[in-house]
């Protein structure tokens with residue numbers, strides 16, 4: 273879920289995939305080491321305190337190594353299916369694989385999502401088999417048993433059917449496949465993630481009755497909060513993506529009137545009213561567009577000064593990137609606007625003729641409207 277690289281430590285590349293560790297990992301490794309001491313001594317009472325801490329820390333490291341195997345499952349499967357992988361990050365509650373999934377098919381999404389939990393469950397199963405062959409009063413016996421159990425928990429937890437978990441991605445892909453509607457898949461899986469968050473919050477009470485351990489409640493609260501925020505974020509992104517088809521330059525562009533740069537502002541505004549348009553494009557003597565007039569900038573000129581200021585002075589010169597084709601839409605339109613941020617863009621037709629002006633705030637409104 274973390275996308276910024278600012279405070280992450282790079283571990284270099286493993287199997288060609290960049291690996292990062294978030295500093296929060298050290299905090300959790302420390303907590304596991306402290307909390308784990310009692311469990312270690314419970315199983316292996318012959319150990320000293322120092323030895324118990326060391327084994328507890330070793331468990332924390334091996335636990336994250338198995339989380340890394342889980343993430344590597346996602347990453348290598350994605351790469352194999354032709355989806356570019358930006359990297360794997362280990363953070364305090366597990367890991368995250370960043371995959372560029374701009375135009376995946378539901379089938380590919382399903383396979384990539386399932387690969388991680390499948391590896392965790394396989395590690396857990398192998399661990400249990402190995403445990404049967406090892407003396408359970410030994411350090412390796414304890415570690416293998418704990419890691420097997422942890423991997424089974426990680427595997428089972430991650431296939432729970434709600435976003436942002438792997439199981440949520442699988443549910444999303446399945447609904448998408450069945451209905452042919454990607455957006456519906458996202459909504460169903462995100463809502464299901466919110467329900468899961470609620471259930472996790474109730475879990476301590478279901479397990480321990482009316483008076484559960486405070487630590488269990490804190491953990492459940494933390495996991496529930498992360499699930500809830502992940503699910504809600506997935507829902508918001510899904511809704512935004514569903515609105516992208518509305519972003520059609522042809523319908524969003526305002527009609528514009530051409531004006532010469534030496535025209536007084538008051539006269540330019542009169543012509544706009546006369547032509548019943550809300551935008552003005554400054555053109556040179558050959559009729560070629562050279563600038564766009566910002567509505568707010570013109571409105572800020574006091575009424576009595578408008579006859580004395582030319583429209584060319586209050587216009588913004590056209591820069592590269594401020595001219596958009598009439599048929600740019602959706603994602604491509606947002607991308608073009610991000611590359612060249614401006615309050616207005618000139619829209620031209622296939623022949624390069626002025627069609628109108630696209631105002632950035634109109635695009636924002638189209639995205640925000642329900």
Ligand SMILES: [Zn+2]
Pocket residue numbers: 342343346388389430438
């Ligand atoms: Zn996963």
